Amino acid sequence: MKIELQNINKTFGSFKALNDISLTIESGELVALLGPSGSGKTTLLRIMAGLDFPDSGSGHIMFDGVDVNTQPLSSRGVGFVFQHYALFKHMTVFDNIAFGLNVRSKEDRPSKNDIKDKVTELLHLIHLEDLANRLPHQLSGGQRQRVALARALAVEPHVLLLDEPFGALDAKVRLELRRWLRRLHDEIGITSVFVTHDQTEALDLSSRIAVINNGRLEQIGTPEEIFHKPKTEFVLNFLGEVNFFRGVVGKGKIRIGNLKLEAPEYKDQPEEAAHIFIRPHQVEIITDPKGKNQMAATITRMHAAGSFVRLELKTETDDDLYVDLTPERFEELNLANITNVYVTPKNVLVFIVGKHII
Amino acid sequence: MKFITNIRDYYSQKRKSGPSNLLTEPLWVRIILIVVAICFLALFLVLPLVVVFNEALMNGINAYLEAIKEPEALSAIKLTLIAAAIAVPLNLIFGVAAAWAIGYFNFKGRNLLTTLIDLPFTVSPVVSGLVFVLLFGRNGWFGPFLQEHNLKIIFAIPGIVIATMFVTFPFVARELIPLMQTKGTEEEEAARSLGAGGWQIFWRVTLPNIKWGLLYGVTLCTARAIGEFGAVSVVSGHIRGMTNTIPLHVEILYNEYNVSAAFAVASLLALSALITLAIKTFLERKIDIDILDQTGSKEEGN
Numbered sequence: 001m002k003i004e005l006q007n008i009n010k011t012f013g014s015f016k017a018l019n020d021i022s023l024t025i026e027s028g029e030l031v032a033l034l035g036p037s038g039s040g041k042t043t044l045l046r047i048m049a050g051l052d053f054p055d056s057g058s059g060h061i062m063f064d065g066v067d068v069n070t071q072p073l074s075s076r077g078v079g080f081v082f083q084h085y086a087l088f089k090h091m092t093v094f095d096n097i098a099f100g101l102n103v104r105s106k107e108d109r110p111s112k113n114d115i116k117d118k119v120t121e122l123l124h125l126i127h128l129e130d131l132a133n134r135l136p137h138q139l140s141g142g143q144r145q146r147v148a149l150a151r152a153l154a155v156e157p158h159v160l161l162l163d164e165p166f167g168a169l170d171a172k173v174r175l176e177l178r179r180w181l182r183r184l185h186d187e188i189g190i191t192s193v194f195v196t197h198d199q200t201e202a203l204d205l206s207s208r209i210a211v212i213n214n215g216r217l218e219q220i221g222t223p224e225e226i227f228h229k230p231k232t233e234f235v236l237n238f239l240g241e242v243n244f245f246r247g248v249v250g251k252g253k254i255r256i257g258n259l260k261l262e263a264p265e266y267k268d269q270p271e272e273a274a275h276i277f278i279r280p281h282q283v284e285i286i287t288d289p290k291g292k293n294q295m296a297a298t299i300t301r302m303h304a305a306g307s308f309v310r311l312e313l314k315t316e317t318d319d320d321l322y323v324d325l326t327p328e329r330f331e332e333l334n335l336a337n338i339t340n341v342y343v344t345p346k347n348v349l350v351f352i353v354g355k356h357i358i
Numbered sequence: 359m360k361f362i363t364n365i366r367d368y369y370s371q372k373r374k375s376g377p378s379n380l381l382t383e384p385l386w387v388r389i390i391l392i393v394v395a396i397c398f399l400a401l402f403l404v405l406p407l408v409v410v411f412n413e414a415l416m417n418g419i420n421a422y423l424e425a426i427k428e429p430e431a432l433s434a435i436k437l438t439l440i441a442a443a444i445a446v447p448l449n450l451i452f453g454v455a456a457a458w459a460i461g462y463f464n465f466k467g468r469n470l471l472t473t474l475i476d477l478p479f480t481v482s483p484v485v486s487g488l489v490f491v492l493l494f495g496r497n498g499w500f501g502p503f504l505q506e507h508n509l510k511i512i513f514a515i516p517g518i519v520i521a522t523m524f525v526t527f528p529f530v531a532r533e534l535i536p537l538m539q540t541k542g543t544e545e546e547e548a549a550r551s552l553g554a555g556g557w558q559i560f561w562r563v564t565l566p567n568i569k570w571g572l573l574y575g576v577t578l579c580t581a582r583a584i585g586e587f588g589a590v591s592v593v594s595g596h597i598r599g600m601t602n603t604i605p606l607h608v609e610i611l612y613n614e615y616n617v618s619a620a621f622a623v624a625s626l627l628a629l630s631a632l633i634t635l636a637i638k639t640f641l642e643r644k645i646d647i648d649i650l651d652q653t654g655s656k657e658e659g660n
Contacts, residue, residue, distance in 0.1 A: 051547055073551050080551040086544035090566040100552035103562070155552055 001064050001077070001158040001191050002027045003048060009058040010043055010215075017043045018054070019215040025193060025208075027064075030185050032202035033195045035212035036238070041195045042083075042163055044212065048193065049073055049080045049161050063159070079152030079190075081162040085144045087136040093147050094132040097122055100155035122150040125184070142173040149181075153188075162194035166201060178205055199239045203227060211235045233275060233351050242277045242349075243321050249274040249350055257317035259295040261348065277349040280324040281308070284344045287333055294342035297321060299335065311335070313343065410628045413621035425611075425622035433599045434607035435626070437515065441590075441603065442583040445523040449579055453530025454572070458564075460531075461538030462546070475531050478524055486524050487592025490517060513595030518603065521589040526579045533575035537568055537645070570644040577641065581634040585627055 003025040010018040017040045025031050033041040046052040048061065050073030061068050068076050088096050095102075097119045101110055110118065123129045126146035136144055145165065152160060165181070166174040182205055185192055196202050202209045203223040210220040211234070219231045230236035247256040250271030254261040286294070301312040309330040313321040321343065325335075335341070382388070415422055425431060459465070460472055478486065492498050494511040504511060511517045545567065549559045565572075587605040594601040596610065604627060611620035 049551060051551070074553045074555075078551065080548070082544050082548055084544060086548040088545055088549075088563055088566075099549065099554070099562075103549070103552065103554040103558045151548075151552065 002062075003159065003191065003193070004062040004065075005044075005048070005059065006062070007059040008044070008047060008061070009055045010040070010047065010052070011055055017215050018047075021059075021212075021215075021217050023210055023217060023220055025191060027191055028189050030182075030192045030194075030205065030207050032206035032209045033193060033212055034199060034202040034209050034238070035197065037197055039212045040215040041197075041212045045161050045163055045193060045195050048159070049078045050076050051080070077158040079155065079157035079160045081145075081148045081152050081160070081165055083164040083167055085136075085148040087144055087148055087151070089136055092133050092135060093123070093128065093139070094119055096136070096147055097150045097154050099151060118154060122154055125153075126150045140173075141169050142177055145169065145177060146180075149184075153190075158191065160190050160192040162192065164196060165194050166196075166198075174201075181205065203239070211238060213238075230349065233277075236277055236349060236351075240279065241322060242279055243283075243319075245276045245278070245317070245319055247274055247276045248272065249276075249352060254348060254350060257295060257315070259293065259344075261293060261345065263350075272352050275351045277351070278321075278345045279347070280310070280322045282345060282347040283321070283323045284346055285311070285323060285325065285329075285333060285335070286342050286344070287335075287338055289342050294344050297341055297343050299339050299341060302335070304330070309335075313341070315343070407628055410621055410625050413617060414625040416618045416621075421618060422622045422625075425619035426626070428619075430599045430602065431607060431619075431623055434602045434604050434623070437518065437601070438584055438603040438605075440515065441519050441522045442580055444519045445526055445583050446576060446580050448523060449527045450530055450572070450576055452527055453534060453575060453579075456531040457534035457538055458560075460535050462543055472535070475528050478526070478528055483525055483586065483588030484592055487521050487589035490521055490524070490589075490593050494520075512593050513597065513601060515601065517593035518590050518601060521593045522583050522586055525586050525589050526582045529579035529582065530572065530575035533571050533578070534568055537571040538564075541567055567648075570641050570648060574638065574641040574645060577634055577637045581630065584630050 005021060005023050008018050008021045009016070019040075021040075021044060033044060035041045043052060047054055050068070050071065054061070054069070059069075063076065073080075088099065091099070098115050101115045101118065104110075109115075119132075120129070123132055126149065128143060128146060128150075131139065131143065136147070139147065149162075149165075166177055169177065178201060194205070203226075206223065208220060208222055209226045211218040211226060213234050219226060219235045221229075226235060227239050230239065236242060245256045247254060248271050249255075249263065250266050250269045252262065252264055252267040254263045254266070254274075254276065256276055289296075296316040297313040299311055300314050303310050304327065308324045309327055311323040311325065313323060315321050323343065325333075330336075333341075383391075414425075426435075456471065456475060460468055491512055494500050494504060494517065496505070496512070498512075509516075511520065545563050546559050549563045554562065585605060586603075587609075590603055591606055591609075594603070594606055596602060596606060598610070602610065604623060608620050608624045608627070611617075611623060
């Protein structure tokens with residue numbers, strides 16, 4: 001089901017939680033709402049579900065072109081998975097999953113056997129066939145999360161909304177469950193939106209990411225677009241680590257201290273102060289200086305545990321610089337015994353007074 | 359799961375061994391504190407209880423049973439049970455409704471309602487009894503209307519029921535409000551998102567979650583309804599065999615120097631207090647475990 005949000009505003013007292021948010025989610029997509037805590041992403045999700053409502057008179061929420069603003073959540077066909085799962089504590093796993101079917105009016109309620117079949121099918125889907133009679137507090141966090149998902153899916157919703165679905169889980173379970181959810185989405189193809197503050201989760205799982213900050217939509221796009229072509233400094237900063245320099249841009253050059261980079265796209269512009277960002281993996285390190293396009297730097301710290309080697313450097317401009325190298329490159333340069341090196345950025349992102357140019 | 363068991367172990371361990379040694383005062387301080395507490399308890403709680411049963415059985419078990427089986431005593435017992443049987447269920451409904459409103463919704467006057475619920479605790483019971491006399495008495499606001507329709511409230515059973523209700527209405531609500539506030543509304547929201555209606559949510563989700571707290575409130579409410587003296591005394595008129603409740607009957611017997619009979623009937627109240635205490639302790643454990651489950655499930659992360 002296609003979801004369209006138009007000009008959504010939400011105020012709590014004097015606090016503006018959502019500021020004129022418009023966004024369209026295509027049928028079958030898996031979209032992440034990414035942002036820091038307090039950014040309004042959960043409020044937006046709750047408004048989609050009908051658990052909260054936009055400020056009166058503001059905006060529209062359309063499901064497949066039908067305005068559902070005034071529809072209560074029970075008739076929207078939405079499955080909602082809560083951050084802390086909100087399983088019914090006193091009910092078994094089976095009864096939790098069957099709840100949505102059991103509360104239907106007599107005419108719509110499937111027969112006891114049909115409900116049993118449906119729940120068994122869902123238990124199979126979440127790999128918890130053997131735990132049907134357990135109570136929620138007898139399950140691990142990951143198992144509870146899956147039960148919450150099965151419970152939401154039992155009523156065959158058109159849209160699945162998940163609030164911080166992996167927030168309360170430890171790293172390993174989180175990764176497993178993330179992959180499993182991805183596969184599940186590919187299998188059943190239900191339009192899904194999930195809220196997260198973890199950028200790797202958003203990059204890994206979603207087909208598109210909506211970055212939200214201070215109640216505003218900063219950018220929406222595919223993970224590649226968001227990562228490689230961030231539209232604002234906030235998006236750039238929020239998606240992965242980045243090194244920050246103050247520099248000057250114009251007359252076909254980008255300057256950071258003595259380092260000069262060719263930038264033909266700025267040929268016709270006067271020089272202006274700019275914020276320059278460099279991702280840690282986009283820095284080349286050499287041990288001998290050649291030409292002018294280098295900056296001298298001193299290695300202050302290094303650690304090699306992980307799939308890459310992380311170097312912490314101090315540049316000649318007295319800025320901190322983090323660099324990630326492959327272990328092979330690290331060996332090749334024999335950096336273990338050297339402290340003075342030269343660095344060249346392979347790629348930079350430039351913002352002039354908050355305005356994006358590259 | 360492991361984590362929850364650990365929390366529980368931790369707490370039960372704590373209960374068994376008491377607070378950690380780091381916080382322990384010197385021995386003499388501890389001894390003084392304990393002695394003071396025990397003397398206080400003995401003087402004000404245990405001793406009176408012993409006296410009640412001692413005096414009640416002063417003239418032997420037969421006199422004791424005689425005093426209780428006496429028609430006026432039986433009528434007082436009956437009236438007390440009737441008043442409790444009407445007041446408690448009504449307060450149960452009121453308490454749940456008020457707690458639901460205060461715990462789950464934000465509305466204008468929410469704080470005022472919370473304060474008003476405490477009113478019967480802060481007003482002297484005698485004053486609240488007087489208020490009803492002024493409202494429903496012969497010369498009260500509704501007096502003429504009631505007389506016209508030949509209705510009797512003051513110095514009759516309805517007055518006693520109303521006074522009992524007024525004095526006991528905070529118990530259920532007071533117990534449920536904090537419970538519902540800590541539980542939050544997530545389960546109810548989940549039920550709603552799965553298509554459940556208001557009543558279904560209440561019966562299937564909310565009630566099972568608050569049942570122990572609710573029973574706790576009802577127990578306290580019942581105990582107070584049975585034992586209430588002040589408010590009921592003002593509206594009852596002390597008509598023997600008609601409008602006397604157990605506490606009022608005890609007073610009358612005592613004023614007539616019928617000490618052993620007075621204590622015999624009073625022992626019924628003491629007995630009800632002991633039963634209440636037992637139920638209360640049991641329920642408090644259940645509520646503790648419920649709350650542990652709640653916090654455990656939120657904090658756990660594996």
